[in-house]
Amino acid sequence: MANTADSPRARALGAELRRHRRAADMTTTQVGEGIGKAHSYVSRVENGKQVPTEADLASLLFVLRVNGDEREQLLELGKAASDPDWLAPGVDRQLAALTEYERTAKRIIAVEPLLVPGLLQTFDYARETVAAFGSSGAEAEQSAMTRLGRQHVLTDEPPTTLDAFIGDFALRNSMCAPEVMRDQLHRLLDRGQRPNITIRVVPMAQPPAEVIRGSWTLMTFEDTRPVVYIEPFGSTAAITDRRTVTRCEAAVDALHEKAMSPAASAELLADLVKEME
Numbered sequence: 001m002a003n004t005a006d007s008p009r010a011r012a013l014g015a016e017l018r019r020h021r022r023a024a025d026m027t028t029t030q031v032g033e034g035i036g037k038a039h040s041y042v043s044r045v046e047n048g049k050q051v052p053t054e055a056d057l058a059s060l061l062f063v064l065r066v067n068g069d070e071r072e073q074l075l076e077l078g079k080a081a082s083d084p085d086w087l088a089p090g091v092d093r094q095l096a097a098l099t100e101y102e103r104t105a106k107r108i109i110a111v112e113p114l115l116v117p118g119l120l121q122t123f124d125y126a127r128e129t130v131a132a133f134g135s136s137g138a139e140a141e142q143s144a145m146t147r148l149g150r151q152h153v154l155t156d157e158p159p160t161t162l163d164a165f166i167g168d169f170a171l172r173n174s175m176c177a178p179e180v181m182r183d184q185l186h187r188l189l190d191r192g193q194r195p196n197i198t199i200r201v202v203p204m205a206q207p208p209a210e211v212i213r214g215s216w217t218l219m220t221f222e223d224t225r226p227v228v229y230i231e232p233f234g235s236t237a238a239i240t241d242r243r244t245v246t247r248c249e250a251a252v253d254a255l256h257e258k259a260m261s262p263a264a265s266a267e268l269l270a271d272l273v274k275e276m277e
Helices: 008-023 028-037 039-046 054-065 068-079 092-104 124-131 137-154 168-172 178-191 242-258 261-274
Strands: 085-089 104-112 161-167 197-202 217-219 225-228 237-238
Touching: 008 039, 008 068, 008 085, 028 039, 028 054, 039 054, 054 068, 068 237, 092 104, 092 137, 092 217, 092 225, 092 237, 104 242, 124 178, 161 168, 168 197, 168 261, 178 197, 178 261, 197 242, 197 261, 217 242, 225 242, 237 242
Parallel strands: 104 161, 161 197
Antiparallel strands: 085 237, 104 217, 217 225, 225 237
């Protein structure tokens, strides 16, 4: 198996192995001793910096006591871990990877023409929007709890930088109850005052090309390749292809020219709150 690093699957695999190691209450040194490797090797695998060989991965799963279907799934993930892109059905398949991206990102740029970005959502807004797409009440509750759990990256020290470009359609037309949307607008006003968070509203009367194709997120890191994350209907995709990343970087530059300033965006949010009160 190629020793290719930093791919979406490599990061997801590493995140899952770290989760199992912590659940087993083991250190990287103990796991390394169990497979005949240094603790630094285990750390590189957990951080997506190194793709384990098939034999090493099987040994890791044995030491961590991962069995059954989950073992087979992780072995399959390892086999394709050198692929720079990852398209998967459903959101859950990449949730561990997305959480890892957000945890380690230096900067997150979220472009959302129709919804408030997940890292800025209130619990009620998250629950109601998820339910609107057909999830059961219990599924919507769980998804909302998970979404809020990911938001700690914006308040941990040092906090991740978030630049959010939100279409004004998302602020004026909601699938949520009015009181839920009012609370969500208050949340945006509050979050926009934090030094690591910038919120810019994108006018959608004549939608810019950079948002007309849908939502996407560009995440950059200290020492690994940038990732573009998108959620087409019913699936998710994580892309590290340089051409795609370059196009998204150019789109961000264009949006800085076309979106409202942070001050004007905050003024619009305040006006919308007043209209709802």
